[in-house]
Amino acid sequence: MVAMPELSVVVLAADNEQRAVLQVLVDGTNVAHCNYAGAHFPATSTDPALRRVVTIAPDVVLVDIPRDDPSSSLHAIELLRQEMPETPVFAFGPISQPHLIVSAMRAGAREFIERPTTTTELLEAFVRLTSAQRKTRSDSGKRGKVFAVINAKGGSGATTTAVNLALALQGSLGSTALIDLAPLGHAALHLNAKPQFTVADALRNLHRLDSSLLESFMTQQDKGLHLLAGATMPAVDTSNSELARLFDMLIGHYHYVVVDLSTRMDATARLVCSLSETVLLVAQADVASLWSAARMVQYLCETGGRERIRLVLNRFRKVPGFEDRDTESAVGAKLLWKIPNHYFAISAGIDRGSPAMRHGSSEVARAFSGLASTLTEYDDVSKRTARSMFRSI
Numbered sequence: 001m002v003a004m005p006e007l008s009v010v011v012l013a014a015d016n017e018q019r020a021v022l023q024v025l026v027d028g029t030n031v032a033h034c035n036y037a038g039a040h041f042p043a044t045s046t047d048p049a050l051r052r053v054v055t056i057a058p059d060v061v062l063v064d065i066p067r068d069d070p071s072s073s074l075h076a077i078e079l080l081r082q083e084m085p086e087t088p089v090f091a092f093g094p095i096s097q098p099h100l101i102v103s104a105m106r107a108g109a110r111e112f113i114e115r116p117t118t119t120t121e122l123l124e125a126f127v128r129l130t131s132a133q134r135k136t137r138s139d140s141g142k143r144g145k146v147f148a149v150i151n152a153k154g155g156s157g158a159t160t161t162a163v164n165l166a167l168a169l170q171g172s173l174g175s176t177a178l179i180d181l182a183p184l185g186h187a188a189l190h191l192n193a194k195p196q197f198t199v200a201d202a203l204r205n206l207h208r209l210d211s212s213l214l215e216s217f218m219t220q221q222d223k224g225l226h227l228l229a230g231a232t233m234p235a236v237d238t239s240n241s242e243l244a245r246l247f248d249m250l251i252g253h254y255h256y257v258v259v260d261l262s263t264r265m266d267a268t269a270r271l272v273c274s275l276s277e278t279v280l281l282v283a284q285a286d287v288a289s290l291w292s293a294a295r296m297v298q299y300l301c302e303t304g305g306r307e308r309i310r311l312v313l314n315r316f317r318k319v320p321g322f323e324d325r326d327t328e329s330a331v332g333a334k335l336l337w338k339i340p341n342h343y344f345a346i347s348a349g350i351d352r353g354s355p356a357m358r359h360g361s362s363e364v365a366r367a368f369s370g371l372a373s374t375l376t377e378y379d380d381v382s383k384r385t386a387r388s389m390f391r392s393i
């Protein structure tokens with residue numbers, strides 16, 4: 001058993017049975033004690049229910065999200081986070097609704113735990129919390145940014161963009177991880193890396209994942225880039241709450257997290273895009289690619305977030321009479337960047353396992369450096385303040 005101080009817990013659940021169950025589970029962990037269980041979700045900052053929780057000053061608040069009407073519980077999470085920014089909130093709800101998980105995380109929940117919950121799951125969450133708090137104290141609570149890279153259609157250049165963007169970020173700002181979540185991971189091949197572990201190992205070990213274990217799953221690259229290598233066989237589905245937890249770890253550890261999604265078009269792609277600062281949709285400038293890009297924008301934005309999607313035109317060649325704004329209106333997303341077509345720097349580089357960014361000053365390398373600077377122009381790495389990933393995007 002991990003030695004940890006007893007946590008003081010507040011439970012908020014409108015449903016009587018859920019409230020009773022959560023109380024029993026909390027006390028059953030033997031590392032926490034339920035000090036107060038309320039049925040009312042605070043609605044304003046002066047709400048007596050909120051003042052009461054603030055007075056108790058618990059170590060963690062558990063909020064049960066009702067399936068039928070989640071809005072008042074989500075609003076309560078926001079209020080709790082505003083009034084008690086240091087106090088983590090765990091949300092409990094059905095994991096069958098990805099947008100609910102994202103909404104809870106955005107509202108400021110630190111964990112989203114599937115209902116029905118077990119004592120073991122709750123205990124694991126408490127252990128994660130205390131070990132994360134130990135780490136945060138020594139690391140001033142900085143949170144990194146996620147950039148997702150996805151293609152409009154197969155072979156458009158998502159992996160090329162993700163690999164070179166990650167190398168560019170690492171080269172100029174450091175502390176960058178490249179996470180390969182493509183259906184079949186090619187990033188290691190692009191980098192000529194020989195990974196011992198993959199994303200699957202990190203996900204399998206989530207229950208005990210801390211910074212040092214996370215680092216041990218990474219393949220170290222030139223200039224210090226860390227690669228979390230992708231699947232070598234099509235992977236089994238990952239639950240959204242597991243993935244959100246992995247990303248919470250990643251942004252606690254790295255300043256920049258670049259994710260290669262390539263042709264991925266599923267709940268994982270959507271979740272990663274909703275956790276991203278910017279989603280780079282890589283397309284070529286032909287009719288079929290732009291048509292697919294428009295469909296991708298619709299797919300990824302069914303639950304909102306269109307403003308975070310940016311188009312990257314790869315293998316760009318100017319077509320007379322076709323302007324950038326025509327491309328933007330065809331796709332329904334703003335154009336962020338253009339990458340030139342260069343067989344030698346890109347294709348031959350992939351065959352040799354030596355990406356363009358490793359060779360300094362080619363036109364393509366400059367394009368990726370420029371992309372990295374654009375994405376980070378407002379970042380002040382040295383003065384980065386503590387913030388929650390889920391609320392800042």
Ligand SMILES: Nc1ncnc2c1ncn2[C@@H]1O[C@H](COP(=O)(O)OP(=O)(O)OP(=O)(O)O)[C@@H](O)[C@H]1O
Nearest residue numbers: 151154155156157158159160262340341342346347
């Ligand atoms: N800017 C470029 N100039 C020339 N060739 C390029 C460029 N970008 C990509 N390519 C070529 O396109 C191929 C596909 O690129 P990449 O693997 O990055 O695409 P992807 O979108 O990740 O594809 P997949 O659907 O397989 O995941 C590369 O093997 C490379 O040969």
Ligand SMILES: [Mg+2]
Nearest residue numbers: 159182186262
């Ligand atoms: Mg790819």
